[in-house]
Amino acid sequence: MSVLILAEHDGQHIKQSTRQAVTAAAAWQQPLHLLVVGADVSAVAAQAAAIAGVAKVIRVEAPHLAHLLAEDVAAALQQLAGDYKVIVAAHSTLGKGVLPRVAALLDVGMVSDVVEIQAPATYVRPIYAGNVLATVQSSDAVQVVSVRATSFEAATDGASAEVTSAAAPAAFGKVRWVSEQRNLSDRPELATANVVISGGRSLGEQFNALLEPVAHKLNAAIGATRACVDAGFAPNDLQVGQTGTVVAPELYIAVGISGAMQHLAGIKDSKVIVAINHDPDAPIFKHADYGLVADLFKALPELNAALS
Amino acid sequence: MKIMVAVKHVVDYNIVPRVKQDGSDVEISGVKMGINPFDEIAVEEALRLKEKGIATEIVAVSIGAENSKDTLRHALAMGVDRAVLVQVEGKLQPLGVAKLLKAVAGREQPDLILLGKQAIDDDAGQAGQMLAALLGVGQGLFASEIKVNGNEIEVNREVDGGTETVALQLPAIVTADLRLNEPRFIKLPNMMMAKKKPIDVIAGTELGVDFASHLSLLNVAEPAPRKPGVMVNSVAELVEKLRIEKVLA
Numbered sequence: 001m002s003v004l005i006l007a008e009h010d011g012q013h014i015k016q017s018t019r020q021a022v023t024a025a026a027a028w029q030q031p032l033h034l035l036v037v038g039a040d041v042s043a044v045a046a047q048a049a050a051i052a053g054v055a056k057v058i059r060v061e062a063p064h065l066a067h068l069l070a071e072d073v074a075a076a077l078q079q080l081a082g083d084y085k086v087i088v089a090a091h092s093t094l095g096k097g098v099l100p101r102v103a104a105l106l107d108v109g110m111v112s113d114v115v116e117i118q119a120p121a122t123y124v125r126p127i128y129a130g131n132v133l134a135t136v137q138s139s140d141a142v143q144v145v146s147v148r149a150t151s152f153e154a155a156t157d158g159a160s161a162e163v164t165s166a167a168a169p170a171a172f173g174k175v176r177w178v179s180e181q182r183n184l185s186d187r188p189e190l191a192t193a194n195v196v197i198s199g200g201r202s203l204g205e206q207f208n209a210l211l212e213p214v215a216h217k218l219n220a221a222i223g224a225t226r227a228c229v230d231a232g233f234a235p236n237d238l239q240v241g242q243t244g245t246v247v248a249p250e251l252y253i254a255v256g257i258s259g260a261m262q263h264l265a266g267i268k269d270s271k272v273i274v275a276i277n278h279d280p281d282a283p284i285f286k287h288a289d290y291g292l293v294a295d296l297f298k299a300l301p302e303l304n305a306a307l308s
Numbered sequence: 309m310k311i312m313v314a315v316k317h318v319v320d321y322n323i324v325p326r327v328k329q330d331g332s333d334v335e336i337s338g339v340k341m342g343i344n345p346f347d348e349i350a351v352e353e354a355l356r357l358k359e360k361g362i363a364t365e366i367v368a369v370s371i372g373a374e375n376s377k378d379t380l381r382h383a384l385a386m387g388v389d390r391a392v393l394v395q396v397e398g399k400l401q402p403l404g405v406a407k408l409l410k411a412v413a414g415r416e417q418p419d420l421i422l423l424g425k426q427a428i429d430d431d432a433g434q435a436g437q438m439l440a441a442l443l444g445v446g447q448g449l450f451a452s453e454i455k456v457n458g459n460e461i462e463v464n465r466e467v468d469g470g471t472e473t474v475a476l477q478l479p480a481i482v483t484a485d486l487r488l489n490e491p492r493f494i495k496l497p498n499m500m501m502a503k504k505k506p507i508d509v510i511a512g513t514e515l516g517v518d519f520a521s522h523l524s525l526l527n528v529a530e531p532a533p534r535k536p537g538v539m540v541n542s543v544a545e546l547v548e549k550l551r552i553e554k555v556l557a
């Protein structure tokens with residue numbers, strides 16, 4: 001029995017999280033099939049077929065799949081599910097929307113945000129904002145699993161899998177895509193960046209002005225706390241934490257961040273954590289490898305200068 | 309328009325839960341509990357729709373043990389019209405929750421069902437999507453703004469890389485994200501009044517669905533602690549340390 005992986009892409013490129021899901025799915029030691037859904041996915045399917053470990057790519061294309069509504073993607077997965085005992089996707093916006101829906105359609109449970117696959121139906125996943133790691137075992141006939149991408153290495157190229165097509169199910173019809181607002185940035189993607197520098201609400205209106213030059217020099221992605229996003233200083237997709245993006249960079253720099261457990265939940269897997277805060281008692285220091293007690297309005301320009 | 313809101317009774321978000329000595333589960337006896345924060349936001353949104361004259365009735369539903377009544381009373385004190393407890397002992401998976409919620413929806417016939425985007429204890433983020441699948445309706449996940457236009461609800465949702473707007477035919481499922489609103493404070497008299505309001509109790513077994521969990525918890529553990537960090541005295545020293553760590557060029 002093969003494993004079916006839902007590929008994630010932007011219409012042009014396969015996303016890094018798909019490569020990470022491929023590595024996770026290798027744990028089943030079964031052939032890996034990648035499902036690519038979209039309006040025109042020929043370029044993406046070709047990239048998918050090159051990922052080492054992939055045995056087959058299945059294209060499902062239709063004009064109504066241009067925006068990947070979860071209802072439609074779930075229907076495409078459901079139609080193929082009969083041939084699989086395991087369905088995997090990254091725990092991203094797409095995976096979070098689609099996999100629970102597929103699981104319910106198949107009348108099986110789902111295991112979310114898996115960080116380790118110990119055995120074919122035994123998983124480790126964080127609960128309580130990452131304060132606890134639970135090892136769970138599922139007895140469902142079909143395993144539906146979303147994986148935390150940053151917990152797995154990205155599979156590199158090295159295959160030339162066959163590419164097949166399957167017909168798209170009819171459009172769900174009860175949901176209409178209206179619009180999207182992409183926060184365009186030339187910074188690396190937050191979830192996969194090697195370096196992340198995040199700011200809290202204390203950066204205020206100067207959030208970008210203070211972080212951008214340093215981020216540029218470090219080739220870093222920029223992140224933010226929820227408090228900072230709520231205050232309108234940073235866009236929502238920069239939120240790092242339990243309910244935002246989980247990051248796992250080599251270097252994470254937290255500037256003016258108190259260290260609430262919901263924020264820490266998103267940064268625990270960083271290799272080196274640096275905290276800059278003017279309050280020596282800020283909880284973030286207990287979780288940092290390097291701490292600097294300093295006023296961020298002085299420290300950030302200094303850091304920028306030191307990196308020149 | 310009638311709204312149903314699903315509210316879960318969970319360990320308070322400020323509490324760092326401890327693992328039992330034998331590693332069998334998280335210790336929650338005697339720990340402060342309350343309404344799941346995302347569900348409180350969902351309740352608040354329902355109340356705002358009622359205050360705008362769009363919603364006519366709001367029913368809060370919780371699934372769990374007797375103590376879930378505390379969370380239902382919280383919803384009543386905020387202003388929901390009715391509260392239903394589906395009494396179930398033991399652990400549930402989101403699929404079981406979704407099946408029970410579907411059964412309650414069958415009785416209540418809501419036009420809109422609001423849930424939180426995730427329960428902060430299991431951090432699953434599944435029940436809303438599963439309920440939508442079981443009911444065959446659309447799902448507006450991670451809502452940061454909603455607008456009801458006749459038979460449609462427009463949902464602005466938080467997605468990777470930005471936001472997206474979708475329009476769903478009613479009935480539909482919407483799950484609340486943090487920025488949807490800021491829940492009101494409950495005034496003491498409302499809390500007192502809520503204590504006197506009735507809560508309908510339905511036994512889970514009465515609803516004719518199989519909600520058994522297919523997931524067993526083998527063990528729980530606290531993540532390995534980080535090695536203690538060092539404090540540096542200046543930006544220059546910090547940069548030097550990071551270069552030694554080889555995380556800075």
Ligand SMILES: Cc1cc2nc3c(=O)[nH]c(=O)nc-3n(C[C@H](O)[C@H](O)[C@H](O)COP(=O)(O)OP(=O)(O)OC[C@H]3O[C@@H](n4cnc5c(N)ncnc54)[C@H](O)[C@@H]3O)c2cc1C
Nearest residue numbers: 200201202225226227241242243244256258262263278296
């Ligand atoms: C259900 C739920 C989910 C949540 N999910 C998330 C999440 O995913 N991500 C997240 O981040 N939060 C989340 N939160 C919010 C979280 O609890 C905290 O409120 C938030 O992380 C705090 O953000 P902050 O550190 O910017 O602000 P604060 O806690 O206000 O801290 C500000 C810090 O800045 C420091 N500071 C101020 N001025 C200066 C200066 N001049 N120089 C140096 N330091 C300075 C202060 O000492 C303080 O430590 C969630 C909350 C709930 C209830």
Ligand SMILES: Nc1ncnc2c1ncn2[C@@H]1O[C@H](COP(=O)(O)O)[C@@H](O)[C@H]1O
Nearest residue numbers: 314315371423424426427432433434435
């Ligand atoms: N036991 C429960 N009772 C009522 N609502 C629940 C329950 N469990 C989950 N929910 C709802 O489903 C949402 C998502 O939960 P979960 O899938 O467990 O993360 C929560 O925010 C609640 O709105």
